[in-house]
Amino acid sequence: MGILEFISSNIQMIYLVILMIFVGIELISHVPSVLHTPLMSGANAIHGVVIIGAIIVMGQAEGNLSLILGFIAVILGTLNVVGGFVVTDRMLEMFKKKK
Amino acid sequence: MEHILVVIYLISSVTFMLGLKMLSKPDTARNGNLIAAAGMVLAIFATIFLYKDSEGNHLHNLIWIFLALAIGTVIGWIMAKRVQMTAMPQMVSFFNGMGGACAAIISIIEYNHLNHVLATTTMTPEMSASYQGKILIILAGLIIGTVSFSGSIIAYGKLEGKIGDFSIKGQQVVNIGLLLAILVSSVLFYLGVINGTFWFYIILLVSVMYGVLFVFPIGGADMPVVISLLNSFTGVAAACGGFLYNNYVMLIGGILVGSAGTILTVSMCKAMNRSLLNVLVGNFGGGTAAASTGSTAGGSTKEITKSDAAILMKYAKKVVIVPGYGLAVAQAQHTCHELETILEESGVEVKYAIHPVAGRMPGHMNVLLAESNVSYDKLIEMEDINPEFATTDVVLVVGANDVVNPAAKTDPSSPIFGMPILEVENAKNVIVMKRSMKAGYAGIDNALFYQPKTYMLFGDAKDTLVKLVNEVKSL
Numbered sequence: 001m002g003i004l005e006f007i008s009s010n011i012q013m014i015y016l017v018i019l020m021i022f023v024g025i026e027l028i029s030h031v032p033s034v035l036h037t038p039l040m041s042g043a044n045a046i047h048g049v050v051i052i053g054a055i056i057v058m059g060q061a062e063g064n065l066s067l068i069l070g071f072i073a074v075i076l077g078t079l080n081v082v083g084g085f086v087v088t089d090r091m092l093e094m095f096k097k098k099k
Numbered sequence: 100m101e102h103i104l105v106v107i108y109l110i111s112s113v114t115f116m117l118g119l120k121m122l123s124k125p126d127t128a129r130n131g132n133l134i135a136a137a138g139m140v141l142a143i144f145a146t147i148f149l150y151k152d153s154e155g156n157h158l159h160n161l162i163w164i165f166l167a168l169a170i171g172t173v174i175g176w177i178m179a180k181r182v183q184m185t186a187m188p189q190m191v192s193f194f195n196g197m198g199g200a201c202a203a204i205i206s207i208i209e210y211n212h213l214n215h216v217l218a219t220t221t222m223t224p225e226m227s228a229s230y231q232g233k234i235l236i237i238l239a240g241l242i243i244g245t246v247s248f249s250g251s252i253i254a255y256g257k258l259e260g261k262i263g264d265f266s267i268k269g270q271q272v273v274n275i276g277l278l279l280a281i282l283v284s285s286v287l288f289y290l291g292v293i294n295g296t297f298w299f300y301i302i303l304l305v306s307v308m309y310g311v312l313f314v315f316p317i318g319g320a321d322m323p324v325v326i327s328l329l330n331s332f333t334g335v336a337a338a339c340g341g342f343l344y345n346n347y348v349m350l351i352g353g354i355l356v357g358s359a360g361t362i363l364t365v366s367m368c369k370a371m372n373r374s375l376l377n378v379l380v381g382n383f384g385g386g387t388a389a390a391s392t393g394s395t396a397g398g399s400t401k402e403i404t405k406s407d408a409a410i411l412m413k414y415a416k417k418v419v420i421v422p423g424y425g426l427a428v429a430q431a432q433h434t435c436h437e438l439e440t441i442l443e444e445s446g447v448e449v450k451y452a453i454h455p456v457a458g459r460m461p462g463h464m465n466v467l468l469a470e471s472n473v474s475y476d477k478l479i480e481m482e483d484i485n486p487e488f489a490t491t492d493v494v495l496v497v498g499a500n501d502v503v504n505p506a507a508k509t510d511p512s513s514p515i516f517g518m519p520i521l522e523v524e525n526a527k528n529v530i531v532m533k534r535s536m537k538a539g540y541a542g543i544d545n546a547l548f549y550q551p552k553t554y555m556l557f558g559d560a561k562d563t564l565v566k567l568v569n570e571v572k573s574l
Protein backbone atom coordinates (compact mmCIF):
# COMPACT_ATOMS: atom_id res chain seq x y z
CA MET A 1 0.00 0.00 0.00
CA GLY A 2 2.59 2.53 1.16
CA ILE A 3 5.12 1.20 -1.30
CA LEU A 4 2.74 1.46 -4.27
CA GLU A 5 1.97 5.04 -3.38
CA PHE A 6 5.66 5.78 -3.03
CA ILE A 7 6.33 4.36 -6.48
CA SER A 8 3.52 6.23 -8.17
CA SER A 9 4.44 9.55 -6.60
CA ASN A 10 8.09 9.12 -7.61
CA ILE A 11 7.47 7.47 -10.95
CA GLN A 12 9.84 9.72 -12.93
CA MET A 13 12.70 8.90 -10.61
CA ILE A 14 11.93 5.19 -10.73
CA TYR A 15 12.09 5.29 -14.54
CA LEU A 16 15.37 7.11 -14.24
CA VAL A 17 16.74 4.47 -11.87
CA ILE A 18 15.91 1.70 -14.32
CA LEU A 19 17.42 3.57 -17.27
CA MET A 20 20.57 4.38 -15.30
CA ILE A 21 21.01 0.72 -14.36
CA PHE A 22 21.14 -0.11 -18.08
CA VAL A 23 23.41 2.83 -18.87
CA GLY A 24 25.81 1.75 -16.11
CA ILE A 25 25.94 -1.81 -17.41
CA GLU A 26 26.42 -0.61 -20.99
CA LEU A 27 29.25 1.77 -20.05
CA ILE A 28 31.20 -0.84 -18.12
CA SER A 29 30.77 -4.00 -20.11
CA HIS A 30 33.46 -3.29 -22.73
CA VAL A 31 36.25 -2.23 -20.42
CA PRO A 32 39.66 -3.89 -20.84
CA SER A 33 40.81 -5.39 -17.55
CA VAL A 34 43.82 -3.02 -17.74
CA LEU A 35 41.48 -0.26 -16.63
CA HIS A 36 39.51 -2.09 -13.95
CA THR A 37 41.29 -0.56 -10.99
CA PRO A 38 41.24 3.06 -12.22
CA LEU A 39 37.63 2.59 -13.24
CA MET A 40 36.64 1.30 -9.83
CA SER A 41 38.46 4.21 -8.28
CA GLY A 42 36.79 6.71 -10.64
CA ALA A 43 33.36 5.25 -9.92
CA ASN A 44 34.23 5.48 -6.23
CA ALA A 45 34.82 9.21 -6.64
CA ILE A 46 31.56 9.69 -8.53
CA HIS A 47 29.41 8.22 -5.76
CA GLY A 48 30.92 10.96 -3.63
CA VAL A 49 28.04 12.96 -5.10
CA VAL A 50 26.38 11.97 -1.81
CA ILE A 51 28.11 15.11 -0.53
CA ILE A 52 25.34 17.18 -2.16
CA GLY A 53 22.96 15.62 0.36
CA ALA A 54 25.34 16.38 3.19
CA ILE A 55 25.59 20.02 2.10
CA ILE A 56 21.79 20.36 1.93
CA VAL A 57 21.39 18.76 5.36
CA MET A 58 23.99 21.05 6.83
CA GLY A 59 22.60 24.16 5.20
CA GLN A 60 19.24 23.48 6.79
CA ALA A 61 20.58 22.32 10.14
CA GLU A 62 19.11 23.84 13.26
CA GLY A 63 20.42 22.73 16.59
CA ASN A 64 23.89 21.64 17.52
CA LEU A 65 23.52 17.90 16.98
CA SER A 66 22.50 18.19 13.33
CA LEU A 67 25.12 20.85 12.78
CA ILE A 68 27.90 18.66 14.19
CA LEU A 69 26.73 15.54 12.37
CA GLY A 70 26.30 17.53 9.14
CA PHE A 71 29.78 18.98 9.53
CA ILE A 72 31.25 15.49 9.85
CA ALA A 73 29.17 14.28 6.90
CA VAL A 74 30.47 17.09 4.66
CA ILE A 75 34.08 16.33 5.65
CA LEU A 76 33.66 12.61 4.97
CA GLY A 77 31.91 13.30 1.66
CA THR A 78 34.69 15.67 0.61
CA LEU A 79 37.28 13.03 1.47
CA ASN A 80 35.44 10.63 -0.81
CA VAL A 81 35.25 13.13 -3.69
CA VAL A 82 38.71 14.72 -3.51
CA GLY A 83 40.57 11.58 -2.50
CA GLY A 84 38.76 9.54 -5.13
CA PHE A 85 39.45 11.83 -8.06
CA VAL A 86 43.06 12.56 -7.07
CA VAL A 87 43.93 8.87 -6.60
CA THR A 88 42.33 8.03 -9.94
CA ASP A 89 44.26 10.78 -11.65
CA ARG A 90 47.51 9.52 -10.15
CA MET A 91 46.82 6.05 -11.49
CA LEU A 92 45.91 7.26 -14.95
CA GLU A 93 48.88 9.60 -15.13
CA MET A 94 50.98 6.46 -15.56
CA PHE A 95 49.11 5.22 -18.58
CA LYS A 96 51.15 7.30 -20.95
CA LYS A 97 52.40 5.68 -24.12
CA LYS A 98 56.14 5.22 -24.17
CA LYS A 99 57.60 7.33 -26.92
CA MET B 100 17.45 31.07 -10.13
CA GLU B 101 16.28 27.55 -9.41
CA HIS B 102 16.23 26.97 -13.17
CA ILE B 103 19.98 27.50 -13.27
CA LEU B 104 20.49 24.89 -10.54
CA VAL B 105 18.42 22.35 -12.47
CA VAL B 106 20.46 22.95 -15.62
CA ILE B 107 23.73 22.68 -13.72
CA TYR B 108 22.61 19.36 -12.23
CA LEU B 109 21.79 18.23 -15.76
CA ILE B 110 25.28 19.17 -16.95
CA SER B 111 26.88 17.40 -13.98
CA SER B 112 24.86 14.25 -14.65
CA VAL B 113 26.06 14.23 -18.24
CA THR B 114 29.69 14.68 -17.14
CA PHE B 115 29.35 11.63 -14.87
CA MET B 116 28.09 9.47 -17.72
CA LEU B 117 30.65 10.87 -20.14
CA GLY B 118 33.39 10.47 -17.54
CA LEU B 119 32.60 6.82 -16.94
CA LYS B 120 32.45 6.21 -20.67
CA MET B 121 35.85 7.84 -21.22
CA LEU B 122 37.32 6.00 -18.24
CA SER B 123 36.75 2.77 -20.09
CA LYS B 124 39.30 3.56 -22.83
CA PRO B 125 43.04 3.92 -22.12
CA ASP B 126 43.49 6.98 -24.34
CA THR B 127 40.65 9.03 -22.89
CA ALA B 128 40.61 7.71 -19.33
CA ARG B 129 42.49 10.55 -17.71
CA ASN B 130 40.37 13.25 -19.29
CA GLY B 131 37.26 11.29 -18.39
CA ASN B 132 38.23 11.41 -14.74
CA LEU B 133 38.87 15.17 -14.94
CA ILE B 134 35.56 15.81 -16.67
CA ALA B 135 33.64 13.93 -13.99
CA ALA B 136 35.58 15.83 -11.32
CA ALA B 137 34.71 19.15 -12.96
CA GLY B 138 31.04 18.14 -13.02
CA MET B 139 31.26 17.31 -9.32
CA VAL B 140 32.80 20.67 -8.38
CA LEU B 141 30.13 22.46 -10.41
CA ALA B 142 27.34 20.54 -8.67
CA ILE B 143 28.79 21.19 -5.21
CA PHE B 144 29.12 24.96 -5.64
CA ALA B 145 25.79 25.28 -7.42
CA THR B 146 24.14 23.51 -4.48
CA ILE B 147 25.79 25.77 -1.93
CA PHE B 148 24.77 29.00 -3.64
CA LEU B 149 21.58 28.20 -5.54
CA TYR B 150 19.74 25.53 -3.57
CA LYS B 151 16.38 26.62 -2.11
CA ASP B 152 14.03 24.59 0.05
CA SER B 153 10.30 24.34 -0.60
CA GLU B 154 9.72 27.68 1.16
CA GLY B 155 12.34 29.46 -0.92
CA ASN B 156 15.01 29.75 1.77
CA HIS B 157 18.66 29.56 0.77
CA LEU B 158 21.05 27.31 2.66
CA HIS B 159 22.66 28.82 5.73
CA ASN B 160 25.67 27.80 7.87
CA LEU B 161 27.77 28.58 4.76
CA ILE B 162 30.89 29.27 6.81
CA TRP B 163 30.68 25.83 8.38
CA ILE B 164 30.07 24.20 5.02
CA PHE B 165 33.15 25.83 3.54
CA LEU B 166 35.23 24.95 6.58
CA ALA B 167 34.20 21.29 6.31
CA LEU B 168 34.89 21.31 2.56
CA ALA B 169 38.34 22.80 3.17
CA ILE B 170 39.24 20.26 5.87
CA GLY B 171 38.05 17.35 3.72
CA THR B 172 39.90 18.64 0.66
CA VAL B 173 43.22 19.08 2.46
CA ILE B 174 43.10 15.67 4.18
CA GLY B 175 41.84 13.86 1.07
CA TRP B 176 44.41 15.52 -1.17
CA ILE B 177 47.33 14.72 1.10
CA MET B 178 46.27 11.10 1.61
CA ALA B 179 45.72 10.56 -2.10
CA LYS B 180 49.05 12.15 -3.05
CA ARG B 181 51.10 10.33 -0.44
CA VAL B 182 49.79 6.81 -0.85
CA GLN B 183 52.09 4.22 -2.43
CA MET B 184 50.84 2.72 -5.67
CA THR B 185 50.94 -0.74 -4.07
CA ALA B 186 48.61 0.48 -1.33
CA MET B 187 46.07 1.81 -3.82
CA PRO B 188 43.35 -0.80 -3.21
CA GLN B 189 43.06 -0.04 0.50
CA MET B 190 43.03 3.68 -0.25
CA VAL B 191 40.05 3.21 -2.58
CA SER B 192 38.39 1.13 0.12
CA PHE B 193 38.97 3.86 2.70
CA PHE B 194 37.50 6.63 0.54
CA ASN B 195 34.59 4.36 -0.26
CA GLY B 196 33.95 3.87 3.44
CA MET B 197 33.89 7.65 3.92
CA GLY B 198 31.16 7.95 1.29
CA GLY B 199 29.15 5.22 3.00
CA ALA B 200 29.47 6.94 6.37
CA CYS B 201 28.39 10.23 4.80
CA ALA B 202 25.21 8.58 3.45
CA ALA B 203 24.48 6.96 6.82
CA ILE B 204 24.87 10.26 8.69
CA ILE B 205 22.48 11.97 6.26
CA SER B 206 19.92 9.28 7.10
CA ILE B 207 20.40 9.81 10.84
CA ILE B 208 19.92 13.57 10.56
CA GLU B 209 16.90 13.21 8.31
CA TYR B 210 15.33 10.72 10.71
CA ASN B 211 15.77 13.09 13.65
CA HIS B 212 14.37 15.89 11.54
CA LEU B 213 11.36 13.79 10.59
CA ASN B 214 10.69 12.96 14.25
CA HIS B 215 10.91 16.64 15.07
CA VAL B 216 8.37 17.51 12.37
CA LEU B 217 6.04 14.73 13.53
CA ALA B 218 6.13 15.95 17.10
CA THR B 219 5.25 19.51 16.18
CA THR B 220 2.58 19.07 13.49
CA THR B 221 -0.53 17.00 13.11
CA MET B 222 -0.49 14.51 10.26
CA THR B 223 -2.82 14.65 7.30
CA PRO B 224 -3.32 11.41 5.28
CA GLU B 225 -1.19 12.83 2.47
CA MET B 226 1.65 13.54 4.85
CA SER B 227 1.37 10.04 6.23
CA ALA B 228 2.01 8.53 2.79
CA SER B 229 5.04 10.67 2.10
CA TYR B 230 6.24 9.93 5.64
CA GLN B 231 6.19 6.22 4.90
CA GLY B 232 8.10 6.73 1.67
CA LYS B 233 10.69 8.81 3.49
CA ILE B 234 11.14 6.22 6.21
CA LEU B 235 11.77 3.60 3.55
CA ILE B 236 14.47 5.69 1.88
CA ILE B 237 16.04 6.75 5.17
CA LEU B 238 16.27 3.12 6.30
CA ALA B 239 17.77 2.00 3.00
CA GLY B 240 20.37 4.79 3.07
CA LEU B 241 21.19 4.04 6.70
CA ILE B 242 21.64 0.29 6.27
CA ILE B 243 23.48 0.30 2.96
CA GLY B 244 25.69 3.24 3.92
CA THR B 245 26.59 1.71 7.27
CA VAL B 246 27.38 -1.75 5.91
CA SER B 247 29.52 -0.10 3.25
CA PHE B 248 31.32 1.99 5.85
CA SER B 249 32.12 -0.72 8.39
CA GLY B 250 32.90 -3.27 5.68
CA SER B 251 35.25 -0.88 3.85
CA ILE B 252 37.12 0.01 7.02
CA ILE B 253 37.66 -3.68 7.81
CA ALA B 254 38.80 -4.26 4.20
CA TYR B 255 41.17 -1.32 4.55
CA GLY B 256 42.57 -2.72 7.81
CA LYS B 257 43.04 -6.16 6.32
CA LEU B 258 44.87 -4.92 3.24
CA GLU B 259 47.06 -2.72 5.43
CA GLY B 260 47.86 -5.86 7.41
CA LYS B 261 46.45 -4.38 10.60
CA ILE B 262 43.68 -6.96 10.84
CA GLY B 263 44.28 -10.65 10.25
CA ASP B 264 41.95 -13.25 8.81
CA PHE B 265 39.46 -14.24 11.40
CA SER B 266 36.47 -16.48 11.33
CA ILE B 267 34.31 -17.94 14.02
CA LYS B 268 32.61 -21.29 13.94
CA GLY B 269 29.31 -21.05 12.16
CA GLN B 270 30.28 -17.71 10.63
CA GLN B 271 27.90 -18.23 7.73
CA VAL B 272 24.97 -18.88 10.03
CA VAL B 273 25.77 -15.75 12.02
CA ASN B 274 26.07 -13.66 8.84
CA ILE B 275 22.80 -14.91 7.40
CA GLY B 276 21.18 -14.41 10.80
CA LEU B 277 22.37 -10.80 10.96
CA LEU B 278 21.21 -10.11 7.41
CA LEU B 279 17.79 -11.54 8.24
CA ALA B 280 17.69 -9.51 11.46
CA ILE B 281 18.34 -6.34 9.46
CA LEU B 282 15.67 -7.17 6.89
CA VAL B 283 13.01 -8.22 9.40
CA SER B 284 13.55 -5.28 11.73
CA SER B 285 13.48 -2.86 8.76
CA VAL B 286 10.17 -4.27 7.55
CA LEU B 287 8.72 -4.10 11.08
CA PHE B 288 10.04 -0.56 11.45
CA TYR B 289 8.56 0.45 8.13
CA LEU B 290 5.18 -1.03 9.05
CA GLY B 291 5.31 0.77 12.37
CA VAL B 292 5.21 -2.41 14.47
CA ILE B 293 8.40 -1.26 16.12
CA ASN B 294 9.31 2.40 16.07
CA GLY B 295 11.14 5.12 17.87
CA THR B 296 14.73 6.24 18.02
CA PHE B 297 15.76 3.20 20.04
CA TRP B 298 14.97 0.73 17.29
CA PHE B 299 16.42 3.03 14.66
CA TYR B 300 19.79 2.89 16.39
CA ILE B 301 19.46 -0.87 16.94
CA ILE B 302 19.18 -1.26 13.17
CA LEU B 303 22.24 0.99 12.80
CA LEU B 304 24.18 -1.15 15.26
CA VAL B 305 23.25 -4.46 13.61
CA SER B 306 24.27 -2.99 10.23
CA VAL B 307 27.69 -2.05 11.61
CA MET B 308 28.09 -5.59 12.94
CA TYR B 309 27.03 -7.13 9.66
CA GLY B 310 29.53 -5.03 7.71
CA VAL B 311 32.33 -6.06 10.05
CA LEU B 312 31.53 -9.77 10.18
CA PHE B 313 30.84 -9.91 6.46
CA VAL B 314 34.36 -8.80 5.54
CA PHE B 315 36.24 -10.33 8.48
CA PRO B 316 36.58 -13.95 7.29
CA ILE B 317 37.49 -13.04 3.71
CA GLY B 318 41.14 -13.37 2.77
CA GLY B 319 43.38 -10.77 1.16
CA ALA B 320 43.17 -12.00 -2.42
CA ASP B 321 39.38 -11.91 -2.42
CA MET B 322 39.31 -8.39 -1.09
CA PRO B 323 39.01 -6.79 -4.58
CA VAL B 324 35.63 -8.42 -5.08
CA VAL B 325 34.49 -7.15 -1.71
CA ILE B 326 35.75 -3.62 -2.30
CA SER B 327 34.07 -3.47 -5.68
CA LEU B 328 30.83 -4.74 -4.15
CA LEU B 329 30.95 -2.22 -1.30
CA ASN B 330 31.70 0.45 -3.89
CA SER B 331 28.43 -0.29 -5.63
CA PHE B 332 26.66 -0.38 -2.23
CA THR B 333 27.77 3.19 -1.55
CA GLY B 334 26.49 4.14 -4.98
CA VAL B 335 23.03 2.88 -4.04
CA ALA B 336 23.23 4.64 -0.67
CA ALA B 337 24.02 7.91 -2.48
CA ALA B 338 21.04 7.34 -4.78
CA CYS B 339 18.80 7.09 -1.69
CA GLY B 340 19.77 10.70 -1.03
CA GLY B 341 18.52 11.46 -4.53
CA PHE B 342 15.06 10.26 -3.53
CA LEU B 343 15.14 12.14 -0.22
CA TYR B 344 15.88 15.49 -1.82
CA ASN B 345 14.31 14.85 -5.19
CA ASN B 346 17.79 15.44 -6.53
CA TYR B 347 18.53 14.04 -9.97
CA VAL B 348 22.28 14.38 -9.95
CA MET B 349 22.58 12.34 -6.74
CA LEU B 350 20.24 9.75 -8.14
CA ILE B 351 22.06 9.46 -11.46
CA GLY B 352 25.56 9.44 -9.97
CA GLY B 353 24.58 6.89 -7.34
CA ILE B 354 22.71 4.47 -9.56
CA LEU B 355 25.37 4.65 -12.30
CA VAL B 356 28.03 3.59 -9.81
CA GLY B 357 25.70 1.04 -8.26
CA SER B 358 25.06 -0.73 -11.55
CA ALA B 359 28.54 -0.30 -13.02
CA GLY B 360 30.08 -1.49 -9.75
CA THR B 361 27.88 -4.56 -9.71
CA ILE B 362 28.93 -5.52 -13.23
CA LEU B 363 32.57 -5.00 -12.30
CA THR B 364 32.08 -7.22 -9.24
CA VAL B 365 30.44 -9.96 -11.26
CA SER B 366 33.22 -9.94 -13.85
CA MET B 367 35.81 -10.20 -11.07
CA CYS B 368 33.92 -13.13 -9.55
CA LYS B 369 33.86 -14.81 -12.95
CA ALA B 370 37.60 -14.40 -13.33
CA MET B 371 38.10 -16.07 -9.95
CA ASN B 372 35.44 -18.70 -10.60
CA ARG B 373 33.30 -17.78 -7.64
CA SER B 374 29.68 -16.90 -7.33
CA LEU B 375 28.56 -13.60 -5.90
CA LEU B 376 26.41 -15.49 -3.39
CA ASN B 377 29.52 -17.14 -1.96
CA VAL B 378 31.08 -13.72 -1.54
CA LEU B 379 28.02 -12.35 0.25
CA VAL B 380 27.79 -15.23 2.66
CA GLY B 381 31.51 -15.14 3.30
CA ASN B 382 32.02 -18.67 2.08
CA PHE B 383 35.63 -18.46 0.97
CA GLY B 384 38.90 -17.54 2.56
CA GLY B 385 40.23 -19.60 5.45
CA GLY B 386 37.47 -22.19 5.63
CA THR B 387 37.51 -23.61 2.12
CA ALA B 388 41.27 -23.41 1.78
CA ALA B 389 41.88 -25.45 4.91
CA ALA B 390 39.43 -28.10 3.77
CA SER B 391 41.10 -28.66 0.45
CA THR B 392 44.71 -29.29 1.27
CA GLY B 393 44.17 -32.96 0.48
CA SER B 394 45.20 -32.75 -3.16
CA THR B 395 48.96 -32.52 -3.23
CA ALA B 396 50.69 -32.82 -6.55
CA GLY B 397 53.80 -34.47 -5.15
CA GLY B 398 57.00 -35.24 -6.98
CA SER B 399 60.29 -33.40 -6.90
CA THR B 400 61.20 -29.92 -8.03
CA LYS B 401 64.36 -28.68 -9.73
CA GLU B 402 66.17 -25.56 -8.66
CA ILE B 403 68.04 -23.31 -11.04
CA THR B 404 70.93 -20.97 -10.26
CA LYS B 405 70.63 -17.31 -11.06
CA SER B 406 73.39 -17.45 -13.67
CA ASP B 407 71.73 -20.38 -15.45
CA ALA B 408 68.43 -18.52 -15.39
CA ALA B 409 70.16 -15.44 -16.82
CA ILE B 410 71.72 -17.44 -19.64
CA LEU B 411 68.42 -19.13 -20.43
CA MET B 412 66.69 -15.78 -20.78
CA LYS B 413 69.43 -13.86 -22.52
CA TYR B 414 69.68 -16.41 -25.33
CA ALA B 415 65.94 -16.88 -25.68
CA LYS B 416 63.98 -15.41 -28.57
CA LYS B 417 60.92 -14.68 -26.55
CA VAL B 418 60.43 -14.27 -22.81
CA VAL B 419 57.05 -13.80 -21.12
CA ILE B 420 56.96 -12.44 -17.58
CA VAL B 421 54.01 -13.43 -15.39
CA PRO B 422 53.82 -10.92 -12.55
CA GLY B 423 51.76 -11.79 -9.47
CA TYR B 424 50.91 -10.66 -6.00
CA GLY B 425 54.42 -11.52 -4.77
CA LEU B 426 55.90 -8.94 -7.14
CA ALA B 427 53.64 -6.26 -5.70
CA VAL B 428 54.47 -7.20 -2.13
CA ALA B 429 58.21 -7.11 -2.80
CA GLN B 430 57.79 -3.76 -4.65
CA ALA B 431 59.85 -5.31 -7.42
CA GLN B 432 58.06 -3.74 -10.40
CA HIS B 433 60.90 -1.31 -11.18
CA THR B 434 63.53 -4.04 -11.15
CA CYS B 435 61.26 -6.13 -13.32
CA HIS B 436 61.16 -3.32 -15.88
CA GLU B 437 64.94 -3.09 -15.71
CA LEU B 438 65.26 -6.77 -16.53
CA GLU B 439 62.85 -6.31 -19.42
CA THR B 440 64.90 -3.40 -20.83
CA ILE B 441 68.19 -5.29 -20.61
CA LEU B 442 66.75 -8.36 -22.29
CA GLU B 443 65.25 -6.23 -25.05
CA GLU B 444 68.62 -4.61 -25.64
CA SER B 445 70.04 -8.06 -26.31
CA GLY B 446 67.32 -8.66 -28.86
CA VAL B 447 64.91 -10.72 -26.78
CA GLU B 448 61.21 -10.11 -27.26
CA VAL B 449 59.70 -9.50 -23.82
CA LYS B 450 56.02 -9.41 -22.95
CA TYR B 451 53.99 -9.43 -19.75
CA ALA B 452 51.10 -11.83 -19.28
CA ILE B 453 48.45 -10.24 -17.10
CA HIS B 454 45.89 -12.47 -15.46
CA PRO B 455 42.60 -10.64 -14.82
CA VAL B 456 43.00 -11.00 -11.05
CA ALA B 457 46.77 -10.56 -10.82
CA GLY B 458 47.82 -8.32 -7.95
CA ARG B 459 45.32 -7.19 -5.42
CA MET B 460 42.68 -5.87 -7.77
CA PRO B 461 41.89 -6.48 -11.41
CA GLY B 462 44.10 -4.10 -13.33
CA HIS B 463 46.24 -3.40 -10.27
CA MET B 464 49.24 -5.08 -11.87
CA ASN B 465 48.84 -2.85 -14.91
CA VAL B 466 48.92 0.23 -12.72
CA LEU B 467 52.02 -0.97 -10.87
CA LEU B 468 53.90 -1.81 -14.08
CA ALA B 469 52.76 1.39 -15.74
CA GLU B 470 54.21 3.25 -12.75
CA SER B 471 57.57 1.70 -13.59
CA ASN B 472 57.26 2.94 -17.17
CA VAL B 473 56.43 -0.37 -18.76
CA SER B 474 54.53 0.64 -21.88
CA TYR B 475 51.03 -0.74 -21.81
CA ASP B 476 51.13 -2.41 -25.20
CA LYS B 477 53.58 -4.89 -23.63
CA LEU B 478 50.95 -5.87 -21.09
CA ILE B 479 49.02 -8.66 -22.75
CA GLU B 480 45.73 -9.93 -21.41
CA MET B 481 45.14 -13.59 -20.73
CA GLU B 482 43.07 -14.52 -23.80
CA ASP B 483 45.64 -12.94 -26.12
CA ILE B 484 48.77 -14.33 -24.52
CA ASN B 485 47.63 -17.93 -23.97
CA PRO B 486 48.04 -18.98 -27.64
CA GLU B 487 51.52 -17.38 -27.62
CA PHE B 488 52.99 -19.59 -24.89
CA ALA B 489 53.64 -22.41 -27.37
CA THR B 490 56.17 -20.17 -29.16
CA THR B 491 57.68 -18.80 -25.95
CA ASP B 492 61.15 -19.94 -24.91
CA VAL B 493 61.13 -18.86 -21.28
CA VAL B 494 58.28 -17.93 -18.98
CA LEU B 495 59.36 -16.10 -15.82
CA VAL B 496 56.74 -16.37 -13.11
CA VAL B 497 57.34 -13.70 -10.48
CA GLY B 498 55.37 -14.20 -7.29
CA ALA B 499 52.31 -15.70 -8.97
CA ASN B 500 50.94 -19.11 -8.12
CA ASP B 501 47.25 -19.95 -8.40
CA VAL B 502 46.85 -18.15 -11.74
CA VAL B 503 49.35 -20.55 -13.35
CA ASN B 504 48.12 -23.73 -11.65
CA PRO B 505 47.17 -26.32 -14.29
CA ALA B 506 44.88 -28.01 -11.74
CA ALA B 507 42.31 -25.36 -12.63
CA LYS B 508 41.95 -27.09 -15.98
CA THR B 509 42.64 -30.72 -15.15
CA ASP B 510 41.54 -31.49 -11.59
CA PRO B 511 37.77 -31.26 -11.02
CA SER B 512 38.25 -31.72 -7.27
CA SER B 513 40.48 -28.64 -7.01
CA PRO B 514 38.87 -25.58 -5.38
CA ILE B 515 40.08 -23.44 -8.25
CA PHE B 516 38.80 -25.84 -10.92
CA GLY B 517 37.27 -23.87 -13.77
CA MET B 518 39.19 -20.65 -13.08
CA PRO B 519 40.78 -19.46 -16.31
CA ILE B 520 44.56 -19.59 -16.00
CA LEU B 521 47.66 -18.55 -17.90
CA GLU B 522 48.73 -21.69 -19.73
CA VAL B 523 52.44 -21.29 -19.07
CA GLU B 524 53.01 -25.05 -19.11
CA ASN B 525 52.91 -24.83 -22.92
CA ALA B 526 56.13 -22.83 -23.01
CA LYS B 527 59.53 -24.47 -23.56
CA ASN B 528 60.92 -23.50 -20.15
CA VAL B 529 59.30 -22.12 -17.04
CA ILE B 530 61.22 -20.36 -14.27
CA VAL B 531 59.20 -19.85 -11.11
CA MET B 532 60.42 -17.21 -8.67
CA LYS B 533 59.01 -17.81 -5.21
CA ARG B 534 59.99 -17.13 -1.65
CA SER B 535 59.40 -20.74 -0.59
CA MET B 536 57.40 -23.81 -1.53
CA LYS B 537 54.50 -22.43 0.48
CA ALA B 538 51.12 -22.78 -1.21
CA GLY B 539 49.51 -19.78 -2.85
CA TYR B 540 46.48 -17.92 -1.69
CA ALA B 541 44.05 -20.74 -2.43
CA GLY B 542 46.11 -22.99 -0.17
CA ILE B 543 46.69 -25.70 -2.74
CA ASP B 544 49.77 -27.27 -4.24
CA ASN B 545 50.77 -26.44 -7.79
CA ALA B 546 51.52 -29.30 -10.19
CA LEU B 547 53.38 -26.87 -12.45
CA PHE B 548 56.31 -26.81 -10.03
CA TYR B 549 56.92 -30.52 -10.47
CA GLN B 550 56.95 -30.58 -14.25
CA PRO B 551 60.26 -31.49 -15.95
CA LYS B 552 60.58 -28.14 -17.73
CA THR B 553 59.94 -26.08 -14.61
CA TYR B 554 62.82 -24.60 -12.64
CA MET B 555 62.44 -23.03 -9.21
CA LEU B 556 64.32 -19.90 -8.20
CA PHE B 557 63.82 -19.26 -4.50
CA GLY B 558 64.23 -15.91 -2.78
CA ASP B 559 62.67 -12.49 -2.35
CA ALA B 560 61.35 -11.27 -5.70
CA LYS B 561 63.15 -7.94 -5.66
CA ASP B 562 66.43 -9.31 -4.40
CA THR B 563 66.46 -12.11 -6.94
CA LEU B 564 65.50 -9.81 -9.82
CA VAL B 565 68.33 -7.41 -8.96
CA LYS B 566 70.78 -10.31 -9.07
CA LEU B 567 69.30 -11.59 -12.30
CA VAL B 568 69.73 -8.16 -13.89
CA ASN B 569 73.40 -8.14 -12.84
CA GLU B 570 73.91 -11.66 -14.20
CA VAL B 571 72.40 -10.75 -17.55
CA LYS B 572 74.55 -7.61 -17.69
CA SER B 573 77.74 -9.54 -17.03
CA LEU B 574 77.09 -12.08 -19.80
